[in-house]
Amino acid sequence: MDTWVAETLPLWHPEAPAWSRVVGVFDLETTGIDVTTDRIVTAHVGLLGTGGVIHRTGDWLADPGVEIPEGATAVHGITTAHAREHGRPAADVVAEVVQALEQLFDAGIPVVAYNAPYDFSLLKYEALRHGVTPIADPSPVIDPLVMDKAFDRYRRGKRTLEVVAAHYAVALDGAHDASADAIAAGRVAQAIAARFPVPPTAHELHTRQIGWARAQAASLTEYFISVGRLDPDDTVDGSWPIR
Template identity: 70%
Template sequence: MAPEPHLPAWLTRVGVFDLETTGVDVAADRVVTAHVGVLDARGREIAARSWLADPGVPIPEGATAVHGITTTHARAHGRPAPEVIEQIIRALRSLFAQGVPVVAYNASYDFSLLDAEARRHGIEPLDSPGPVIDPLVIDKAYDRYRPGKRTLEVVAAHYAVALDDAHEAAADAVAAGRVAQALAREFRLPETASELHTRQIGWARAQAASLTEYFVQIGRIEPEERIDGRWPVRASESA
């Protein structure tokens, strides 16, 4: 029998977090649905809470096509955005205060948009959230040259993690947590979540620089433009 893969201690209890939103602009777009949960070492969700917000603005048809929530539904059934944002931040702050790392796929998107929403509604934002575990950044760091897309659906399939309802906040959050655990079984990650958090800051910066260089080469962006590599929160000053 093969020996059990080495697992870091932070694997035994991890938070998971995901947002579905009105768009992809972290400074301007709004939260529509959210999920915060906790997984045990086997990837079972042992605590969970989901939210539906009335974002206070129309939900574009393109966003509805992704997550299925219409403006009419959000206005009829969603809670006021400030209430939802405050509760999401409270849930995350509680996990961080307990030393529980929080997994978020493409974390700089979710945490940056949440930061902008907090500032928009006069709510105290998370102060240097961490430790955060971002399977997207980790996967790119440890398997840099694997061809293909790096969406959650593709990466989950690569690591044999089920994702049956993509772009639903709870399903995406749980799948991201399980991908993080799969990465910990596949690669020898740092022994502490705090050390991994610190390393991801550098990895994200390097990945953004590499992507910037590529986009300049193919003419997608101008030579003076730069992709923001700050992680896990970026562009808060523009919110």
């Protein structure tokens, strides 16, 4: 596939945090929510500039090689028949998505993924399944879900991408489309960076998010135990950005 990193990147606005001026974006739509066993159906990797301007997009439709459950189809709209007829072999899609992400990371461009451990973990297991070398330690990653919880901890309500995008006045047309979700997540990350005192570098922010995610999981564990959703010996996995 073509190289993902342009020779000339968009002009940077001097008042924006350095990492927010050019960001990669990444999202998957899948056959289910188990990162170890479910499969990729659609994927998007893109590049946004200052103000959320789209500079590069890449979209993939895979034939996952398994039936797509009706529940998953109800979310993203892709049926088994459509994926088999129009999708490309899963191994090819996985290899190309990994390559696109690696090119962004190699260029020092942070990649935004909403609820990053889901997408990066599922991609890891898909890579292992298809004999592709996985991205074992993706960095720097920007996760607007972790950031929003850290900077606006006590805001009530859900933290789905649709809700959070609306809160930051980011348009999200066609939720659960990999392209729409990825682009909206990137713009939410940029909006958070414009509103709150975020770390100035992507690598510093990446490190801070590891701690934030761990603390958020511990807090959620306490809550779930208190309402009976978890046994006292169970915990919510706070590993970030990959499990």
